[in-house]
Amino acid sequence: MIEVEDIYFIYPSGVEALKGISLTIQNGEFIAIMGQNGAGKTTLVKHFNGLLKPAKGKVLIDRVETTKVSVATLARNVGFVFQNPDHQLFSETVEDEITFALRNFGFKENIIKKRVTWALNLLGLTQYRKTSPFMLSGGERKRVALASVLAWNPKILILDEPTIGQDYQQKEKLRQFILQMKTQRKTTIIVTHDVEFVAECNPRVLLMQDGKIVADGEARKVLTSPGVLTQASIVPPQVAQIFLQLPDLELPKNVIDIYEAQKILLNSLEKKAK
Amino acid sequence: MSVFDGLKFRKVYSPIHNLDPRIKFIYVCAIFAVAIIFGELLPLITLFLMQIPFVLLAGVKRQWLRSMRGAVFLATIIFLTNFIVAFMGGREIAQSLENAAAMTMRFIVLVESFSVFFLTTSPDHLGLALEQTHIPYEFCFAFTTAVRFVPVLAEEAQTIMDAQKARGLELERGNFLKRIRNYIPILIPLIISAIRRSLELAEAMESRAWGATKNRTNLYVLKIHRSDFVLVAITAGILATAIYVRLFFGIPSLNQLLGGLL
Numbered sequence: 001m002i003e004v005e006d007i008y009f010i011y012p013s014g015v016e017a018l019k020g021i022s023l024t025i026q027n028g029e030f031i032a033i034m035g036q037n038g039a040g041k042t043t044l045v046k047h048f049n050g051l052l053k054p055a056k057g058k059v060l061i062d063r064v065e066t067t068k069v070s071v072a073t074l075a076r077n078v079g080f081v082f083q084n085p086d087h088q089l090f091s092e093t094v095e096d097e098i099t100f101a102l103r104n105f106g107f108k109e110n111i112i113k114k115r116v117t118w119a120l121n122l123l124g125l126t127q128y129r130k131t132s133p134f135m136l137s138g139g140e141r142k143r144v145a146l147a148s149v150l151a152w153n154p155k156i157l158i159l160d161e162p163t164i165g166q167d168y169q170q171k172e173k174l175r176q177f178i179l180q181m182k183t184q185r186k187t188t189i190i191v192t193h194d195v196e197f198v199a200e201c202n203p204r205v206l207l208m209q210d211g212k213i214v215a216d217g218e219a220r221k222v223l224t225s226p227g228v229l230t231q232a233s234i235v236p237p238q239v240a241q242i243f244l245q246l247p248d249l250e251l252p253k254n255v256i257d258i259y260e261a262q263k264i265l266l267n268s269l270e271k272k273a274k
Numbered sequence: 275m276s277v278f279d280g281l282k283f284r285k286v287y288s289p290i291h292n293l294d295p296r297i298k299f300i301y302v303c304a305i306f307a308v309a310i311i312f313g314e315l316l317p318l319i320t321l322f323l324m325q326i327p328f329v330l331l332a333g334v335k336r337q338w339l340r341s342m343r344g345a346v347f348l349a350t351i352i353f354l355t356n357f358i359v360a361f362m363g364g365r366e367i368a369q370s371l372e373n374a375a376a377m378t379m380r381f382i383v384l385v386e387s388f389s390v391f392f393l394t395t396s397p398d399h400l401g402l403a404l405e406q407t408h409i410p411y412e413f414c415f416a417f418t419t420a421v422r423f424v425p426v427l428a429e430e431a432q433t434i435m436d437a438q439k440a441r442g443l444e445l446e447r448g449n450f451l452k453r454i455r456n457y458i459p460i461l462i463p464l465i466i467s468a469i470r471r472s473l474e475l476a477e478a479m480e481s482r483a484w485g486a487t488k489n490r491t492n493l494y495v496l497k498i499h500r501s502d503f504v505l506v507a508i509t510a511g512i513l514a515t516a517i518y519v520r521l522f523f524g525i526p527s528l529n530q531l532l533g534g535l536l
Contacts, residue, residue, distance in 0.1 A: 051436045071439045080440040086470065087430070088437040090462035100459065104442030134466065148441065 001027055002048055002156065002187070007057030009043055017043040018054070019211040027155070028185035030178055032198045032219065035208035036233035041191045042083075044208070045158050048189070049078040061156070076105055079154030083161040083191075085145035089133040094125060097133050098148045105152055119151040122177070139165045156187040163194045175201055199223060199237035199256040207232050224254045290332035290394045294502045295403040298391055301509045305387040308516040309380050314525045315372050317516075318379040324512075325386050334393045341389040345382060353378040368529050397422045402496050411490055419475070427468060434463045 002025040009018040017040045025031060033041045046052040047059045050066040059066045061074060082088060091097040098119055102112045120126045123143045128136060133144050142165055149157070163171050178188045178201065192198060198205060198219055205222040207215035207229075215228045222228065224240045236244065239261045243251050249268060255261050290298075305321065312318055329338045357374035361367065401418035405411060435445070438459045445456050519525070 046436070049440055051440065070444070072442045072444045075440050075442050080437075082433070082437045082440070084433075086467050087434045087463055088441065088459075090459045090466075100443075101441040104444070152442075 001025065001060075001062060003058075003060040003063075004044075004047070005058045005060075007047065007054035007059060009040075009047070009052060010055050011043075017211055018047075020057075021211075021213055022057075023206065023213065023216065025187060025189070027187055028182055029187050030182055030201065030203040031187075031189045031206060032201070032203045033189065033191045033206045033208060034193065034195075034198065034232065034234060035214075039208040039232065040211040041208055042160055043211075045080070045160065045189060045191055048156065048158060049080050050074040051080075072104070075154075076152070077154055078156045078158065079149040079152065080158045081146050081149045081160065081162065083164070085133075085138075085141040088145055088148070089141060092132060093130050094120070094128045094133050094136075094144050094147075095130065097144055098151045101148055101152055107152070115151045115153075119147040122150065123147045124173070139167065139170065142166065143170070154186075156189070157181060159188070159190045161192055161194075162190055163192060163197045171197060193234075195223065195234060195237050199239065200258075202257065207234070220254050220256050223256050285396065286333060288332045288394070289501060290328055290390075292499075292501070293394075293505055294496055294498055295395045295399045296407065296496070297498070297502045297505050297509075298395060299403065301505055302387045302391045304509045304513050306384060308512060309383045311516055311520050312525070313373075313376055313380075315376040315379060315528050316525060316531075317519070318376055318383060321383050322379060322386060325383070325390060328390055332390065332394045334390070337393055338386075338389055341385065341393075342382070345385045349378050349381055352381050369527075372528050392421070398494075399496070402492060402494060405490075405492070406496055412485075423468075423471075427464065430467060431460065431464055434460050434467075437463075 002023075004021055004023045006020050006022050007018055008016070008020060010016050021040075021044060033044065035041050043052060047054060047066065048061065050069065050071045053067050061078060066074060089097055091100060095116055098116045099112055102115055107115065117126075120129055123146060125140070125143055125147055128140065128144075133141055136144065142162075146159070146162070162174055166174065175197070178190075181188045188203075190198075190203075202219045205215070205217065205219045206213055207222055209232045214232060215222045215225065223234075223236055224244070226236065226244065229236055235241070237256050239258055240254075240256050243253060243255045243261065251264060251268060255264060305325070309318065309321055312321075329335055353374045356377045357370050360370035360373050365373070397418045400421060401414050404414040404417060439445075443456065443459055445460075446453065448456065
């Protein structure tokens with residue numbers, strides 16, 4: 001469980017990035033943090049594994065305050081995949097890259113082997129096992145970075161912009177994987193600008209603006225509230241936009257799922273035909 | 275990364291910022307030369323103190339202090355090596371201490387003057403200055419780009435450190451050799467991303483017609499103002515005094531001075 005109690009954070013340059021954030025994230029929750037650039041999304045999630053410590057307030061991970069333990073200790077339970085994979089890849093082969101963190105955490109060799117195979121398989125990277133990560137495409141490098149974190153099976157997973165550079169198939173796999181995490185009562189937090197991806201997953205959405213949380217709730221509620229979305233420079237998902245722009249048809253306004261939208265529209269057409 | 279902070283230009287205006295970068299560079303070189311001319315502690319301390327009015331006038335005290343703090347580590351190494359070598363060479367403790375302090379002071383003066391120069395000169399001005407001294411544009415561009423990318427790379431190094439810490443890397447763990455090895459996961463991504471960045475920059479420049487015309491013109495042209503002549507006079511004065519003192523005066527060591535007092 002993550003508990004954030006009224007935290008403030010100021011960068012050395014003087015920028016006040018977080019201004020009194022409080023929230024609780026239960027085990028097994030799936031959360032999307034959204035907001036315009038510079039809203040403080042990445043700064044907030046960097047507090048969850050202790051990379052940043054709050055200037056004021058407290059962050060507790062499973063009731064342990066982040067200021068009391070090292071990043072490495074927290075990282076065992078909180079996996080963090082950075083936005084740019086090039087900030088972490090350094091090994092000669094994809095396999096070594098995934099092994100790196102497992103060695104840091106002191107896993108036994110036979111377990112390391114199993115975990116590496118599992119992670120490679122999960123992200124469709126098995127054929128690149130012995131390839132240099134630098135020879136891979138941008139999207140593939142991103143998957144290697146993700147695999148290298150998933151390998152140690154953290155209880156909380158933070159993904160910074162996971163959908164950038166991924167094709168539809170990979171996004172769908174990611175969505176399936178996150179749902180699987182949920183069934184295992186594991187927490188997933190994504191920081192993203194990808195409204196359509198969030199609409200498809202329907203997580204709890206935290207909308208941030210200027211270092212504060214301006215909306216917190218179900219995706220179908222937050223992503224269909226034009227007022228707060230405009231404030232945070234976000235456009236509603238396309239399905240929601242259609243429903244919001246057809247007031248005469250008396251359709252529900254909180255639809256973000258394509259299949260649900262299809263059903264509602266068909267019903268409405270049938271009714272009209274009668 | 276505080277050393278890099280001390281070299282990072284911030285856009286503010288002060289009499290020092292407005293000085294011509296060429297003249298400022300000559301001044302820095304003069305200070306450099308004077309610091310090399312003298313090996314004694316007293317003149318080097320004087321040289322150090324002489325720069326402080328510049329720092330205050332430029333209003334960059336905070337950043338300058340940060341760069342000084344960043345130099346502490348190297349300064350300590352310089353002090354210790356000099357002291358140990360002099361002491362083992364059979365000199366007295368007091369003499370070895372003063373000699374080591376002088377060498378450290380020389381290093382600090384060099385860092386200090388370069389820091390003031392970079393803190394108060396924008397990379398653009400620097401490029402202009404080089405161009406107007408008829409250095410080929412390719413070299414000027416390479417130089418200004420390098421200067422401009424130092425803080426960017428420092429920031430990137432910080433992100434890489436964060437990313438590897440998030441994967442359980444503990445930089446401070448293990449013996450001396452292990453600690454050095456701990457930096458491999460940071461250095462490799464840093465070097466690779468620098469290379470990748472330079473290739474991208476090259477492509478971006480080519481697509482913006484870099485080098486299309488032989489004779490480039492500039493929107494801004496550097497001109498020498500009255501305040502620049504004042505700095506030239508100050509520089510000449512410092513150099514002349516330094517050479518005069520060096521040639522015609524014996525400089526007492528701090529030990530002799532204190533010994534005389536005692």
